[in-house]
Amino acid sequence: MSALAADIADEGVKDAIVSVRDLQVQFQTSDRRATVKAVDGVDFDVRRGETFGIIGESGSGKTTIGRALVFLVKPSAGAILHNGVDPLALPRRQFQSHRRDYQIIFQDPNAALNPRMTILSSVLEPLELAREGDRAQRLRRAREAMDRVGLPQDVGDRYPHQLSGGQKQRVVIARALTLRPKLIVCDEVVAALDMSIRGDVLNLFAELQRDLGLTYVFITHDLAVVSHISERIAVMYLGRFVELGPTEQVSERPLHPYTQALLSAEPRPLPSSMRSGNRIVLQGEIPSPIDPPSGCRFRTRCQYAQALCAEQTPEWRELARDHWVACHFADRPSFSPN
Amino acid sequence: MAAERPVQRKTSADAASPRALMSVRGLGIRFKTSHGVWQATRKIDFDIAAGERVGIVGESGCGKTITGLSILRLLPNNLAGLDGSIMFDGVDLARCSTRAMRAIRGRRIAMIFQEPMSALDPVFTVGHQISETLRVHTNVSKEEARERTLDMLRRVGIASPERRIDDYPHQLSGGMRQRVMIAASLICGPQLLIADEPTTALDVTVQAQILELLRDLSETSNTALMLITHDLGVVAETCTRMITMYAGEVIEDAAVDDALVRPLHPYTSGLLRSLPHLSPRHGKLPSIPGRVPSIVDMPNGCRFKARCAHAVAGCEKEQELRDAGPGRRVRCWRFNELDLPGALQHAPSAPIAAMVGDP
Numbered sequence: 067m068s069a070l071a072a073d074i075a076d077e078g079v080k081d082a083i084v085s086v087r088d089l090q091v092q093f094q095t096s097d098r099r100a101t102v103k104a105v106d107g108v109d110f111d112v113r114r115g116e117t118f119g120i121i122g123e124s125g126s127g128k129t130t131i132g133r134a135l136v137f138l139v140k141p142s143a144g145a146i147l148h149n150g151v152d153p154l155a156l157p158r159r160q161f162q163s164h165r166r167d168y169q170i171i172f173q174d175p176n177a178a179l180n181p182r183m184t185i186l187s188s189v190l191e192p193l194e195l196a197r198e199g200d201r202a203q204r205l206r207r208a209r210e211a212m213d214r215v216g217l218p219q220d221v222g223d224r225y226p227h228q229l230s231g232g233q234k235q236r237v238v239i240a241r242a243l244t245l246r247p248k249l250i251v252c253d254e255v256v257a258a259l260d261m262s263i264r265g266d267v268l269n270l271f272a273e274l275q276r277d278l279g280l281t282y283v284f285i286t287h288d289l290a291v292v293s294h295i296s297e298r299i300a301v302m303y304l305g306r307f308v309e310l311g312p313t314e315q316v317s318e319r320p321l322h323p324y325t326q327a328l329l330s331a332e333p334r335p336l337p338s339s340m341r342s343g344n345r346i347v348l349q350g351e352i353p354s355p356i357d358p359p360s361g362c363r364f365r366t367r368c369q370y371a372q373a374l375c376a377e378q379t380p381e382w383r384e385l386a387r388d389h390w391v392a393c394h395f396a397d398r399p400s401f402s403p404n
Numbered sequence: 405m406a407a408e409r410p411v412q413r414k415t416s417a418d419a420a421s422p423r424a425l426m427s428v429r430g431l432g433i434r435f436k437t438s439h440g441v442w443q444a445t446r447k448i449d450f451d452i453a454a455g456e457r458v459g460i461v462g463e464s465g466c467g468k469t470i471t472g473l474s475i476l477r478l479l480p481n482n483l484a485g486l487d488g489s490i491m492f493d494g495v496d497l498a499r500c501s502t503r504a505m506r507a508i509r510g511r512r513i514a515m516i517f518q519e520p521m522s523a524l525d526p527v528f529t530v531g532h533q534i535s536e537t538l539r540v541h542t543n544v545s546k547e548e549a550r551e552r553t554l555d556m557l558r559r560v561g562i563a564s565p566e567r568r569i570d571d572y573p574h575q576l577s578g579g580m581r582q583r584v585m586i587a588a589s590l591i592c593g594p595q596l597l598i599a600d601e602p603t604t605a606l607d608v609t610v611q612a613q614i615l616e617l618l619r620d621l622s623e624t625s626n627t628a629l630m631l632i633t634h635d636l637g638v639v640a641e642t643c644t645r646m647i648t649m650y651a652g653e654v655i656e657d658a659a660v661d662d663a664l665v666r667p668l669h670p671y672t673s674g675l676l677r678s679l680p681h682l683s684p685r686h687g688k689l690p691s692i693p694g695r696v697p698s699i700v701d702m703p704n705g706c707r708f709k710a711r712c713a714h715a716v717a718g719c720e721k722e723q724e725l726r727d728a729g730p731g732r733r734v735r736c737w738r739f740n741e742l743d744l745p746g747a748l749q750h751a752p753s754a755p756i757a758a759m760v761g762d763p
Contacts, residue, residue, distance in 0.1 A: 123607035123608065123609065124607055230695050232695070260463040260464055260634070261463060261634060261636075261675055261678055261679065262463060262674065262675060262678055262691060262692040263691075263695075264678065264680075264689075265678040265679075265680070265689035265690065265691035266689075266691045268680065268689055269688050269689055269691065272686070272688070287607065287608065289608070290679065290680040290681040291680050293680075293685065294680035294683065294685055294686070294689070295680075295686070313685065314685075327609060328608060328609060330612075331608045331609045331611065331612035332608055332637070333608075333611070333612070333615070333635060333637030333638045333640065333641045334637050334640060334641070334681060335636035335637045335639075335640045335664060335676065335679055335681060335682070335747055336640060336664065336681075336747055337640070337660070337661040337664045337665050337747065338640075338660075338661055339661070341640075341641075345612065347609075347612050347613055347616060348609045348612075348613070351577045351578070351579050351580075351607070351609075351610055352607070
């Protein structure tokens with residue numbers, strides 16, 4: 067594994083807080099007859115201080131990547147380095163204190179909070195488990211974290227059911243902040259919130275990043291959200307990345323036909339005069355990750371698919387600076403419908 | 405059947421419009437709870453014309469779902485009262501007999517829901533479930549029912565329907581299940597389809613397929629669509645008119661383009677502005693401060709005033725849904741003096757709008 071660390075250092079991505087190389091995560095089906103390749107060979111680096119967005123439909127493997135990044139699921143193959151270190155190579159004790167720097171927040175705050183614990187004890191819990199300081203110090207840090215996310219102190223004595231959805235999500239964020247993490251994986255963190263609340267919570271994430279120097283991996287199916295908050299976006303389809311690049315480029319000049327279809331399928335709250343008629347409506351749905359199509363995995367739904375696409379897996383190549391794509395034809399000028 | 409109608413407000417919109425397929429007037433729903441009676445919605449007024457596609461938008465708890473359910477009188481057991489009237493082709497659905505209601509449900513007004521898997525019965529084939537509606541409401545033979553089911557499956561875009569008709573729900577994908585639900589709801593040729601968040605559980609590429617299907621079917625068969633959703637984008641893509649609800653009331657009713665370009669209610673404007681689509685990237689998203697008032701503690705007068713940047717003395721007075729130009733109504737007495745931003749002002753800088761611009 068140290069060889070890999072050396073490789074990555076050679077590539078000149080020293081500002082990477084997370085480096086992922088050829089990551090694979092596989093699950094057995096319940097009858098153990100088949101293997102689901104949830105993540106099947108993904109490479110990327112997350113740079114310190116950035117927001118790295120991962121977008122994909124259900125079944126694309128985006129949630130599995132998020133969990134693997136904080137080692138809630140173990141990679142089946144490949145490597146995930148935190149700051150150049152392989153956490154799995156650390157002794158158990160050290161691994162536990164190491165992973166405090168890498169937190170994760172989920173979609174549903176109702177499932178994340180124990181209904182029988184007061185808000186303050188929920189926020190205190192990570193500090194207690196980590197045996198940080200004495201009780202007074204822990205209390206102070208919990209209160210600081212609640213203050214940080216804009217929760218009034220009297221909320222601490224209440225129970226989750228007495229709070230609104232937006233407040234509950236703030237509690238979950240406060241709890242993740244108590245251990246002063248370097249990186250937070252945010253898995254669909256605003257999907258369960260109402261429209262008018264969503265903006266507030268996204269603003270909070272941006273503010274925390276500015277003030278605390280946090281790095282985010284922002285996983286979502288919502289294009290508008292991901293392109294608002296991220297510096298770079300990765301588009302995932304059936305266990306692999308199909309495109310990765312700076313937000314402006316991916317959302318305005320997408321190279322992969324799937325990204326193009328995804329962007330054009332997004333319902334836009336615009337008057338009819340401002341909407342263009344040429345929408346790409348994809349046929350069918352995402353195939354099963356148990357038996358993915360050969361070659362390019364998107365070819366079964368791609369309007370440009372040719373014989374080559376079934377025979378050869380497209381290479382992951384950098385077509386423009388920092389803009390990666392896996393498609394045989396992405397560099398053909400006649401190819402793009404835009 | 406249209407027996408005594410409850411006391412109604414005296415406004416110009418009072419009389420049921422003769423051209424409307426359905427006219428809802430003064431609809432209110434009350435529930436019994438262990439803490440007393442709660443008023444979930446009140447004073448709901450709107451019309452739906454034949455073949456029209458109307459979006460009902462609002463955040464969770466605003467009463468949009470319960471309004472849809474009350475049209476088919478699919479209401480929970482703790483109902484304390486249903487006020488007002490729902491005139492549908494000369495029948496008041498709020499008052500008619502259970503028997504009359506049953507003849508309308510599924511045949512003339514149909515409904516589909518967010519989760520097709522929980523709406524379909526796992527132990528019957530999809531063909532059985534689609535043709536069931538037909539067999540209950542008409543005297544068709546088994547063969548004819550199967551023929552028409554196959555035809556309907558074809559119309560909702562299911563490939564090789566001869567094979568799929570004998571499948572069970574678990575054998576279908578999420579998008580196909582929703583297509584099956586649409587087939588079942590439309591097989592009797594209803595005049596109105598109520599769709600409650602029909603695409604919320606689906607992926608965005610499948611959502612685009614289903615919305616296109618709903619729009620096409622509504623156009624070709626002149627079926628009116630009442631689309632209940634929290635997603636303003638879905639309404640903009642699918643509907644011609646948009647009714648915005650807040651805290652159990654209708655607060656704005658306008659053509660979709662009018663509402664998006666120049667919303668008249670501060671809440672509609674606030675919702676549009678809070679969407680990340682319409683804000684400069686990485687900028688601070690405008691948000692609506694505060695939260696929806698609790699159902700047990702509704703303020704007097706305008707229910708939005710505590711969160712409204714334009715609230716003044718006078719907003720605590722009872723607000724009526726006023727006429728605000730042709731085909732437009734708004735529940736804000738200041739609408740004439742306010743000039744509120746809509747989707748258009750922000751759109752040119754929006755990333756997605758930029759992408760779909762002129763080639």
